[in-house]
Amino acid sequence: MQFPKLSQLQSRFAVSFGATLLLILVYLSISRPSFAYASEIGSTTSVDHDQPFWPVILEDGSFNEEDNIPKEDVQAVVLEQDDTSDEERDEIQASTFEGCEERHHGDWGTDLNELRKRAPAGVSSLANNAPQNMNIELGETENWVFLKDEIEGPHGEQGIGLPSDASTTGNSDDNTPSRRELEKRQFGTPIWITINVCLQPTSNTSRGEPPPQLQLFYSDSTDIQKPGSTSEGTKGIRVEVEGGYGLVHLNATDDVYIGVSAPNTTDFTGSWNYEIAASNDVPYHFWSNSTDLLFVDGDNHAALLVTPDLTDSSNSTIYDEWMAMQAPYGMFAHDQKDQSFLGVSRSYCGLRKNANIAANIPGITNNNVGTMTNRGLGGAPKEQFYISALNASSDYWGFLAMTGNSTATGAGVIGGGGRVWSNMTFSTKASDNCALMYNLSFCSEVAYAVPSNPDKYSPLDGLADLAAVYDSYAAQMYQYFNYSLQQIPCNTTASAQYSLARNCDDCARAYKQWLCAVTIPRCEDWSNDAPYLARRNMAQSFPNGSTASWISNPDSGQQALLNSVQSNSSRNGEIIDDVIQPGPYKEVLPCIDLCFDLVQSCPAALGFGCPQGKYQNISYGVRDPDPGILSCSYLGAAYYLSDGTRESGLPGRMMWASMIITVALLFF
Numbered sequence: 256m257q258f259p260k261l262s263q264l265q266s267r268f269a270v271s272f273g274a275t276l277l278l279i280l281v282y283l284s285i286s287r288p289s290f291a292y293a294s295e296i297g298s299t300t301s302v303d304h305d306q307p308f309w310p311v312i313l314e315d316g317s318f319n320e321e322d323n324i325p326k327e328d329v330q331a332v333v334l335e336q337d338d339t340s341d342e343e344r345d346e347i348q349a350s351t352f353e354g355c356e357e358r359h360h361g362d363w364g365t366d367l368n369e370l371r372k373r374a375p376a377g378v379s380s381l382a383n384n385a386p387q388n389m390n391i392e393l394g395e396t397e398n399w400v401f402l403k404d405e406i407e408g409p410h411g412e413q414g415i416g417l418p419s420d421a422s423t424t425g426n427s428d429d430n431t432p433s434r435r436e437l438e439k440r441q442f443g444t445p446i447w448i449t450i451n452v453c454l455q456p457t458s459n460t461s462r463g464e465p466p467p468q469l470q471l472f473y474s475d476s477t478d479i480q481k482p483g484s485t486s487e488g489t490k491g492i493r494v495e496v497e498g499g500y501g502l503v504h505l506n507a508t509d510d511v512y513i514g515v516s517a518p519n520t521t522d523f524t525g526s527w528n529y530e531i532a533a534s535n536d537v538p539y540h541f542w543s544n545s546t547d548l549l550f551v552d553g554d555n556h557a558a559l560l561v562t563p564d565l566t567d568s569s570n571s572t573i574y575d576e577w578m579a580m581q582a583p584y585g586m587f588a589h590d591q592k593d594q595s596f597l598g599v600s601r602s603y604c605g606l607r608k609n610a611n612i613a614a615n616i617p618g619i620t621n622n623n624v625g626t627m628t629n630r631g632l633g634g635a636p637k638e639q640f641y642i643s644a645l646n647a648s649s650d651y652w653g654f655l656a657m658t659g660n661s662t663a664t665g666a667g668v669i670g671g672g673g674r675v676w677s678n679m680t681f682s683t684k685a686s687d688n689c690a691l692m693y694n695l696s697f698c699s700e701v702a703y704a705v706p707s708n709p710d711k712y713s714p715l716d717g718l719a720d721l722a723a724v725y726d727s728y729a730a731q732m733y734q735y736f737n738y739s740l741q742q743i744p745c746n747t748t749a750s751a752q753y754s755l756a757r758n759c760d761d762c763a764r765a766y767k768q769w770l771c772a773v774t775i776p777r778c779e780d781w782s783n784d785a786p787y788l789a790r791r792n793m794a795q796s797f798p799n800g801s802t803a804s805w806i807s808n809p810d811s812g813q814q815a816l817l818n819s820v821q822s823n824s825s826r827n828g829e830i831i832d833d834v835i836q837p838g839p840y841k842e843v844l845p846c847i848d849l850c851f852d853l854v855q856s857c858p859a860a861l862g863f864g865c866p867q868g869k870y871q872n873i874s875y876g877v878r879d880p881d882p883g884i885l886s887c888s889y890l891g892a893a894y895y896l897s898d899g900t901r902e903s904g905l906p907g908r909m910m911w912a913s914m915i916i917t918v919a920l921l922f923f
């Protein structure tokens with residue numbers, strides 16, 4: 256039905272070009288339901304309603320399906336007709352929408368191939384996965400085009416990706432070339448055009464607020480070849496740019512025109528610098544609205560952060576691949592006092608060029624490290640970041656990031672512009688007598704700030720010595736326990752075991768957890784007033800030699816505290832008070848469930864028990880349901896650890912046994 260109608264049109268074509276066009280448009284609007292679809296593109300983004308949006312003719316392959324010639328073939332036929340007469344060429348061209356459109360917008364008699372490749376004057380063209388970097392001045396608009404040849408050109412080469420189960424990789428059959436080809440003919444080729452702001456103008460004022468965002472516009476109609484904000488108004492469809500990141504995603508059937516406009520403002524000085532890239536694979540630059548970075552703990556100059564589990568696969572091959580990996584992620588951190596940073600916080604390029612702190616970002620050298628670890632409950636692979644050179648008592652934004660696809664970056668790499676995750680926040684401590692410690696060899700699950708003395712254990716190079724003091728003490732205590740455990744008939748037949756549910760391995764694990772948490776206290780600033788913190792070492796002088804006012808001039812409440820063992824000494828006085836001498840600090844008490852777990856997991860013959868009532872409250876803490884509050888210390892702890900991965904709560908069945916020496920030694 257379609258073809259005869261077109262033949263009629265063709266005869267009119269010679270008579271009146273305008274009439275032809277009108278008829279085609281009428282025809283199309285009646286017979287093409289996909290029109291509605293075309294004008295819906297971008298409906299998820301903010302559409303500029305002031306400007307009429309010219310609907311685009313979608314070259315969906317259904318037309319050619321009638322005579323079983325794939326669209327590409329028709330085009331080839333057209334292009335080969337160079338030596339035919341003009342009339343013949345008219346016939347052939349008029350028989351395709353392709354031809355009609357070219358006639359309408361293009362020059363008569365120009366080689367179609369040439370026409371396709373040429374960008375309009377003043378418009379630069381973008382190649383697939385090839386970023387361009389540009390400066391833009393206040394009030395200017397710059398135009399780009401992603402030409403059809405590139406849109407329908409070859410895809411980038413897919414990398415191996417990060418280790419994962421076959422079932423969770425994107426390589427399911429809906430991404431195969433043949434499926435892509437079919438969808439392309441039906442709906443157009445999905446494309447992504449992204450911008451990353453790298454540098455932004457600075458504020459004239461001292462307020463330091465972020466400059467306005469660049470504006471991103473697009474058009475897939477040849478009628479608007481230079482979308483953007485001009486002094487007359489705006490053209491094309493506007494897409495929101497936030498935090499220096501903008502994304503245009505549409506199914507393209509023809510050239511896509513892009514405009515980048517810099518707002519006019521007199522409050523800021525300088526220009527923007529941005530990177531723009533187009534891709535028919537995935538967004539070249541990527542921003543994710545999840546944070547995926549957890550704060551473990553920090554001291555007054557350093558912080559430890561960790562990703563969530565990177566795989567939940569029980570497959571040991573995948574586990575080994577992750578653990579053997581060169582750490583694939585990086586991170587950035589920036590002081591929250593600098594509000595102007597909001598202007599680039601979703602842009603990899605912007606973070607790289609502006610952030611105070613970077614870790615594991617190629618090309619930026621510093622002492623910050625990103626390493627793989629299996630610390631934490633379940634022992635799944637994660638990546639941890641140890642960042643230093645932070646300011647004391649400061650609030651930071653932290654961003655997980657990936658440079659390129661983690662192994663390659665830049666032009667030709669799918670996703671080569673990098674990835675950035677949404678921000679999380681963390682703070683540094685004020686005082687210098689808490690030191691962040693991790694990577695211990697015996698208490699390998701310990702990763703938090705511990706009481707320290709900066710004069711004895713320099714924050715620069717003394718932390719390994721400090722770790723050794725705590726770790727060897729815990730290892731020695733464990734050895735005593737080991738001797739006791741060897742007296743227990745653990746490895747006998749099931750009927751002779753002390754419990755069917757738990758064996759000696761469970762007991763050894765629970766003891767180690769408990770022992771490390773109890774012998775290595777978690778330290779907080781003396782100035783921190785959180786109600787769950789316990790005061791320690793009140794009567795000692797600070798490491799800098801100054802003595803607190805409550806010693807020389809105590810009021811009655813303080814006098815009581817000074818006389819109390821628990822607030823005037825440390826939990827583990829033998830090494831903390833005598834060897835380390837941290838001065839006054841506050842302690843996050845170990846979680847009571849570590850003690851319950853110990854009592855439950857070990858044979859009654861060992862005689863473990865947990866203190867009750869008042870004694871429990873001064874020795875142990877309880878978990879706060881708010882994941883942002885660490886009201887007690889447990890191994891593998893991190894702020895905002897999701898409930899699924901937190902250690903399960905209290906066991907239902909509780910055993911109360913008498914205390915024996917080992918336990919009693921360590922709590923008050």
Ligand SMILES: *[C@@H]1O[C@H](CO)[C@@H](O)[C@H](O)[C@H]1NC(C)=O
Nearest residue numbers: 414415416417660662663668
């Ligand atoms: C990153 O891209 C390069 C080049 O395309 C590719 O060889 C490599 O396998 C990719 N890396 C990953 C982790 O996919």
Ligand SMILES: *[C@@H]1O[C@H](CO)[C@@H](O)[C@H](O)[C@H]1NC(C)=O
Nearest residue numbers: 393394395484485486518519
């Ligand atoms: C920006 O301001 C300049 C000078 O005032 C003016 O020439 C230009 O048209 C303005 N641009 C826009 C997009 O309003």
Ligand SMILES: *[C@@H]1O[C@H](CO)[C@@H](O)[C@H](O)[C@H]1NC(C)=O
Nearest residue numbers: 296297438442445504505506
């Ligand atoms: C592109 O077309 C596919 C297939 O119809 C559709 O699923 C997808 O949502 C479209 N994408 C956009 C951005 O319109």
Ligand SMILES: *[C@@H]1O[C@H](CO)[C@@H](O)[C@H](O)[C@H]1NC(C)=O
Nearest residue numbers: 458459460521522523524525
């Ligand atoms: C900001 O600085 C620029 C360049 O120095 C100047 O042209 C502009 O007038 C200044 N604006 C304000 C509000 O001071």
Ligand SMILES: *[C@@H]1O[C@H](CO)[C@@H](O)[C@H](O)[C@H]1NC(C)=O
Nearest residue numbers: 542543544545546547677678
């Ligand atoms: C992230 O985006 C998804 C889908 O767009 C949305 O459902 C989710 O609520 C967003 N998450 C946050 C933290 O904004």
Ligand SMILES: *[C@@H]1O[C@H](CO)[C@@H](O)[C@H](O)[C@H]1NC(C)=O
Nearest residue numbers: 419420421569570571572573
């Ligand atoms: C584990 O993963 C590897 C690589 O993905 C695969 O070859 C192997 O069959 C998997 N093993 C199991 C037990 O699923």
Ligand SMILES: *[C@@H]1O[C@H](CO)[C@@H](O)[C@H](O)[C@H]1NC(C)=O
Nearest residue numbers: 498596597600601652677678
């Ligand atoms: C951090 O995230 C919050 C909420 O997601 C957002 O309001 C804020 O602007 C973000 N800050 C930065 C620097 O991106």
Ligand SMILES: *[C@@H]1O[C@H](CO)[C@@H](O)[C@H](O)[C@H]1NC(C)=O
Nearest residue numbers: 589590611612644645646649
């Ligand atoms: C520390 O503070 C100073 C002064 O406020 C600031 O210039 C510097 O960038 C900060 N450093 C970090 C790592 O936040």
Ligand SMILES: *[C@@H]1O[C@H](CO)[C@@H](O)[C@H](O)[C@H]1NC(C)=O
Nearest residue numbers: 685686687797798799800801
């Ligand atoms: C010594 O350290 C304490 C706690 O960090 C602090 O409050 C005090 O001001 C310091 N004294 C001197 C002289 O620096």
Ligand SMILES: *[C@@H]1O[C@H](CO)[C@@H](O)[C@H](O)[C@H]1NC(C)=O
Nearest residue numbers: 624625626641693694695696
């Ligand atoms: C952890 O300690 C081991 C030696 O015990 C050392 O080889 C390794 O580099 C340390 N890792 C980090 C991240 O400090």
Ligand SMILES: *[C@@H]1O[C@H](CO)[C@@H](O)[C@H](O)[C@H]1NC(C)=O
Nearest residue numbers: 737738740741759760763764
């Ligand atoms: C106890 O010590 C022995 C000998 O040192 C060692 O072989 C054994 O693994 C230890 N037991 C536990 C539970 O660590």
Ligand SMILES: *[C@@H]1O[C@H](CO)[C@@H](O)[C@H](O)[C@H]1NC(C)=O
Nearest residue numbers: 740741745746758759760763
């Ligand atoms: C029990 O025996 C197994 C192997 O027979 C051994 O691996 C384990 O360490 C033993 N447990 C204890 C507590 O000795």
